[in-house]
Amino acid sequence: MASPNVAGEAASATLAGLLDSPEIGRLIADLEATRWTGRPGYPIRTMVGLALAKSLYAVPTWTKTVALVREHWALQRALDCEGNVPSVYACYRFAEKLRKHGSMLERCIDSVVEGLRSKLPSYGRDLSIDASDMPAYANGQRYVSKGGKERKRFSDPDATWGHRSAVSTRKGGGFYGYRVHAAVCSTTGLPVAWTVETAKAHESRFVAGLLDAAKRRGIMAATAAMDKGYDVGPVYENCAERDCLPVIPLRETGAVKAGKHLPPTCSHGIWKFGGSDRKRGASKWRCPTGECRPASTWIEAHRLHPLVPRETKRWKGLYRKRASVEREFGRLKNEWALLPLRVRGLERVRLHADLTVLAKLSCTLARARAVSKPQPRGGRCARPPPG
Ligand SMILES: [Zn+2]
Missing domain, CATH: 3.30.420.10 (Ribonuclease H-like superfamily/Ribonuclease H)
Structure with missing residues (x-):
C-alpha cells in the first residue's frame, strides 16, 4: 500500500510533470503568443523548465543551472533540449521577458x-x-573602508x-x-x-x-x-x-498600561466573553452572575477589543x-x-x-x-x- 513515506520520484520526472500540468502549460502558451520576431531562440517550454529546475535543484544562479543541465542527460530529456542546452545569456533574456510579462x-x-x-x-x-x-x-556599507571615504555608487x-x-x-x-x-x-x-x-x-x-x-x-x-x-x-x-x-x-502602549484592553468588571467580578457578532462588528460581555442590569454589553471591535478576544482559547490556538x-x-x-x-x-x-x-x-x-x-x-x- 502506498504510504506517505515512499521515496519521491526523480526531480527530472517531477519537472517533466510540472511542464505538462495545465497551469504551467498555460503560462508556456501565453509566453509563446508574445514570441518576438527575429532571434529564433530556444523553445519557451525549455526556458520555463530551466527556471523551475533552478528552484527544484536549489541552484542560486543561472550559470550553475545551465552547467547542471549540460551534464545531466535526464534533465535535458525532461526539458526537451538534448544536445542543445540554452546558453546562460538565453536565460537572462528569458528572465527579462518574464519581468516584462509579469501579468502572465x-x-x-x-x-x-x-x-x-x-x-x-x-x-x-x-x-x-x-x-x-x-x-x-x-x-550597503556607507564607507568603502573603516575611516575611509564615503561610498558613491x-x-x-x-x-x-x-x-x-x-x-x-x-x-x-x-x-x-x-x-x-x-x-x-x-x-x-x-x-x-x-x-x-x-x-x-x-x-x-x-x-x-x-x-x-x-x-x-x-x-x-x-x-x-x-x-x-x-x-x-x-x-x-x-x-x-x-x-x-x-x-x-498587544504592545505596551499608553492605553494598555492604563488597562483599557481589560474586560469590563463589576462588584460580581470580571465579565465573561459571550461571543462576537461579525456583522455588528462587536463582542458581547456578560456579568459573571447575571445580576447586573443590563447583564451584558456590546464592545465595538478595535485594537484593544478584537472580535476574537486575546483571553480566549481560540485566540491562543x-x-x-x-x-x-x-x-x-x-x-x-x-x-x-x-x-x-x-x-x-x-x-x-x-x-x-x-x-x-x-x-x-x-x-x-x-x-x-x-x-x-x-x-x-x-x-x-x-x-x-x-x-
Ligand atoms: Zn455584575
Missing part, C-alpha cells in the same frame, strides 16, 4: 493557488502573516537597511537588502500571497495587499495571525474591511499556529534557494521570489493530485503531502 506569471500563480484550494479544503482558512529578511547581493540601488530579529544563535540587528512579506496558510504551511519590498518598509503596510491577493486567488481567510510588529490601528482596519479576524498580541509562517520562510530559503540572492534590483528579486514559490507550490499541487487519484483501498489523504 501572476495569472499562472493565481491558477496554481486555486488548484491547491480545490485539493486541500483547509488551505487558506486561517492565515499567518509575517516578513523575513533577504540580504542583498550587494554591499551602490551596486543595488533598491536595497535599503532594515531590522531583523534574532534567530537561534544569530543576533538580531541591521541588515541590508529586502524583505519578503507573506501570508501563509496556518494549517498546511503553504504560501497564499507574498510580496518583496525594500528592507526599510514597515511590514504593517502590506497586510491589505496580501489579503487582497489572497482574495483574488479565491481565498477568503477567516483569521490572520501576526506578531506584535503588526499591532497598529490600520492593520485592524485593513482586516475588518476584508472580513478577516486579526489575531495580534490561532496565535500558536503563527509559527507556520516562520517555518515556511525557513523551507523556502534553505530548501528552495530563496536565498542567497544572486540578483540585484527590486524587480529581479521579486521575479526570483515568484519563481521560487511557484516551483514549490506547483510541486505540492502535483503531489496533491497524485495522492487524490483513486486508490485501491482506504480513504483520501486529507492532509497535504509533506514538503
